[in-house]
Amino acid sequence: MNLWNQKSNKKVFLLFAIMSGALLIVGFFQSWNLMLAILNLCLISAVMSLGVNLQWGYAGLFNAGIMGFAALGGLAAMLVTKAPVIGAWHAGGFGILLGMFILVVSAILAYFVWVRLEGRGKKRYWYVIFIVVIGYIISRFVLGPAIISIESFEPSSSGYLGGAGLPVLLSWFVGGLLAALVAFFIGRITLGLRSDYLAIATLGISEIVIFIFKNEDWLTRGVKNVTGIPRPVPYEIELQSSIWFQNLSEYIGIGVIQASSLFVKLCYTSLFLSVLLILLWLCEKALNSPWGRMMRAIRDNETAASAMGKNVTSRHLQIFVIGSAIVGIAGAMLVTLDGQFNPTIYHPLRFTFLIWVMVIVGGSGNNFGAILGGFIVWFFWIEAEIIGNALVQILTLPLSDSSSLKEHFLNTAPQLRLLIMGLVLLLFLRFAPRGLIPEKTLSKLSK
């Protein structure tokens, strides 16, 4: 067992060393700024794939709604940090609260009726539908005018309710909590489904979440974006004008402007890295605990596990909520890094399926694998642009520089990153389905 551990640790170490080397090459040959930008997003991707790895690697749940949870985390980052728009609250805050209250009451009532009428056949459906429809219509009467008055309050600068004006680091917790809360309800209704239906249902729900964010302007400003989300780290301008920083940059020997931008990115890196390490530590603890073994037992044989008295559905719900919460934290971190909340950036290819590629390439069921996958896949997602460009240059060599075909392919070359990702995923599934750092299995442990 000891021997195996040493060997596998060596492999993990080697792979991470290669990854760091690749990042260093970017730093030396392209720019340190770009290298840190890639690294920061690598860290966020690693957090996301850690969350997905919990769901897929530990429990075998195919959650195709990662995009939705990342967006929920982002929404939390925006709602926690932005200052409230007092005028909008005066204009329609009460209406919104009342409307939400009506919706919640009708939902609770519907749930109550649903439970009470258990086993009464078709009647159950009609009562629930009736309650939901009536609740929706009443709430529409209250919400409609409130939304109009909020959205017409200074529409060019606000036109939404704003947030709570609290510190930005708090929003990462809130992002996790919000994603967990929504995951709880989604999990309650979808986890009974067969694996591929679960994927389709979660994919659909995440699309609905994005639709809501794009269209409910009173909450999110819709496609008008919320910019200027406060930072947990200093601003470049402040650094450039402070004496100590000018001295520091002189001491190191790089220009103040470049130094400030590097410094800010490094601050983010250390924040993200600490979040990642804390989560990794927790996940490792969980994986090697009785709880983790139970999870894998359920994944490998649901029937046997439930015969042993394990409550499969509620364990699934638990891990679905925890994994989604981690994705929510990552979503909040991403919005913090961008400094803006823009619901149009959420595409399923980038925010759901790419994370899946990370988990599978890295090694599902292994936390270090998931993190490594997050790093490698994001690195290539960015650098694929350069690779794609080079590829097109080589392929179009026989064409003259002014040829319109060459121009067209140079324009569309960035799309090759999708093709490369697909190829990588297919090759891994075929030839190394357990990923770069495979899960530690019991049979190997005992050798």
Add this chain to the structure above:
Amino acid sequence: MIDYINAITLLANYIIVPSLAYGSQLALGALGITMVYAVLRFSNFAHGEIMSFGTMISIFIIWLFQSIGISINPLPTALLALPFSITATIILLLILDKTVFRYYQQQRVQPVTFMIVSVGVMFFLAGFIRFLIGTSKKNFDDGERFIVKASQFKQMTGLAEGLSIRTTQAITVIVTILLVTFIFWFLNKTRTGKSMRAFSDNEDLALLSGINPERVIIITWILVGVLASVAGTLYGLDKGYKPFVYLQLVLPIFAAAIVGGVGNPIGAVAGGYIIAFSEAFITFAYKRFLTYLLPKEWAPEGLVQILSTEYKFAISFVLLVIVLLVRPTGLFRGKTL
């Protein structure tokens, strides 16, 4: 009386005609997904991109024909390009089957693994298509645009409401009827179709009775290629071709297949129309409709709209989730292929 006719014309113009066309496109797509599901037993996430691939080939052929001056005015050139795009899509699917899907079919992997494989294919095709044709929107509906224009209709009938039928809408419905009839005839009347149904019902039993599984799978991919390229081209003809949209289109198509009952071709076709009509009925503003029907003093003030039009796409997802929860086997349960 005239008010009633006006109200019905209004519905026909804004709901019935567009939904019939959109529903036909969804039905063809859902039929393709359902066939893959019935025979190969997995949910094919790459189906949208396969449709997109067929459409792209159609557009290339149309550009070629237009540049050398071939057209079948007043019909759109797309009809002429269809046989070529069908062939290309079938070739693509057979290559994919040989290089990717066959291995997993022989390993008899779990449906989830198969689904992740289809995600890989989706990525690959998405990149390939966008690399070749770019991401901008392309319209390729040449030929006569309208069969009946709203203004002509008003002149002819003297009604206050107009009814317009676009050529692409009519073509969509006609082609769909022909293709669906052919598929049903093939599945129910031919020997090959029957062997496909047997294979889908019980694979082991079918193998025992001497059905060649390779042949069944190849025929399935051929039919899927026909359905996908026709569905994609018709959708692009009607609404314009944009690669991003085809990724989004997978969900309403899945919704249609599941609402009807996955693996059931009748259900897939019905599901397509159910999704299209419910999208239209739920996002339609009933103000003018009610103004015609109700007495003057009852005429509504607001738009009388259940959900705003931006949520059109979301409705299919909601329906999908509801059906999955309430009746996961779909409306037409108990019958596959």
